[in-house]
Amino acid sequence: MESGREYFAGILDELRRDNPALGEGFLLRESRGDPLDSLILTILSQATNDRNSGRAFRRLRNKFPTWEDAMHASESAIEDAIREGGLAKQKAARIKSILRRINEETGSVSLDFLKDRSTNEVMEYLMSFDGVGPKTAACVALFALGRPEFPVDTHILRVSRRLGLVGEKDTAEKAQESLQKKIPPEMIMDFHLGLIEHGRRTCRPGNPTCSHCCLRRFCKKSGLKDFTLQAEKS
Numbered sequence: 001m002e003s004g005r006e007y008f009a010g011i012l013d014e015l016r017r018d019n020p021a022l023g024e025g026f027l028l029r030e031s032r033g034d035p036l037d038s039l040i041l042t043i044l045s046q047a048t049n050d051r052n053s054g055r056a057f058r059r060l061r062n063k064f065p066t067w068e069d070a071m072h073a074s075e076s077a078i079e080d081a082i083r084e085g086g087l088a089k090q091k092a093a094r095i096k097s098i099l100r101r102i103n104e105e106t107g108s109v110s111l112d113f114l115k116d117r118s119t120n121e122v123m124e125y126l127m128s129f130d131g132v133g134p135k136t137a138a139c140v141a142l143f144a145l146g147r148p149e150f151p152v153d154t155h156i157l158r159v160s161r162r163l164g165l166v167g168e169k170d171t172a173e174k175a176q177e178s179l180q181k182k183i184p185p186e187m188i189m190d191f192h193l194g195l196i197e198h199g200r201r202t203c204r205p206g207n208p209t210c211s212h213c214c215l216r217r218f219c220k221k222s223g224l225k226d227f228t229l230q231a232e233k234s
C-alpha cells in the first residue's frame with residue numbers, strides 16, 4: 001500500500017472535491033466547545049444517532065442549566081432528561097459519576113483545566129472515567145481542545161478497512177491507534193470529518209456506491225478487487 005503524507009493528502013483532496021463543505025468553511029473545524037459539554041454530548045452519542053443525542057443533550061441542559069445542578073440531581077432525574085438518547089439508565093449513572101469525580105478532584109465541575117495539559121495527559125485523564133474509551137476521549141480532545149487526535153467511529157472503521165488503511169479485522173481501537181500514527185496532524189480534522197461523511201453518503205455498510213466513489217483509485221481491498229481492477233483499466 002502506498003503510504004505517507006502524499007497518500008493521505010491525495011485521499012483528502014478527493015474528499016474535499018467531493019464535499020466542498022470540508023476545509024475553510026467547515027463549521028466544526030474551528031469549533032472549540034466547552035470540554036465538559038463535549039464529553040457529556042459524546043457519551044450521550046454512544047450507540048445512537050446525532051439527532052437523538054443532540055435532543056437528549058438539549059433536554060439535559062434545559063433541565064439542569066449548570067453541570068453543578070446535574071451533579072446534585074438524582075440519577076433518575078438525569079435518566080428522565082436523556083431518555084431520548086437511549087441507554088438512559090447506564091448513561092445517567094456515568095454522567096453523574098463523572099460530574100462528582102471532577103468536582104471532588106478539581107473543586108469545580110469543569111474540565112477547563114485540561115486546556116493547559118499535554119495531549120497525552122488529556123487522553124489519559126478522560127479515559128480514566130468509566131465508559132470513556134479512546135474514541136470518546138479523542139472526540140473531546142479534537143473538537144473541544146483542538147488537539148490532533150483521530151477518533152475512529154463505525155463509519156471511519158468501515159471505510160478505512162475497505163480502503164486498506166487498516167487491517168480488515170482490526171478493531172476500532174486498533175485502527176485508531178494505527179491511523180493516529182499515520183495521518184499527518186494538520187489533516188486529522190478534515191480526514192475525520194471527510195471519512196465519516198464518505199461512509200454515510202457513499203461507502204455505506206451494505207451497498208457502497210463504488211461506481212460513483214471519489215476514492216476508487218485508492219480502494220484496494222479484496223471485496224472490491226474486481227471493481228477496482230476494472231476502474232484502473234478504464
Ligand code: SF4
Pocket residue numbers: 159162163202203204208209210213214215216219224
Ligand atoms: S470504492 Fe467502494 S468500498 Fe471503496 S471506498 Fe469507495 S465506496 Fe467504499
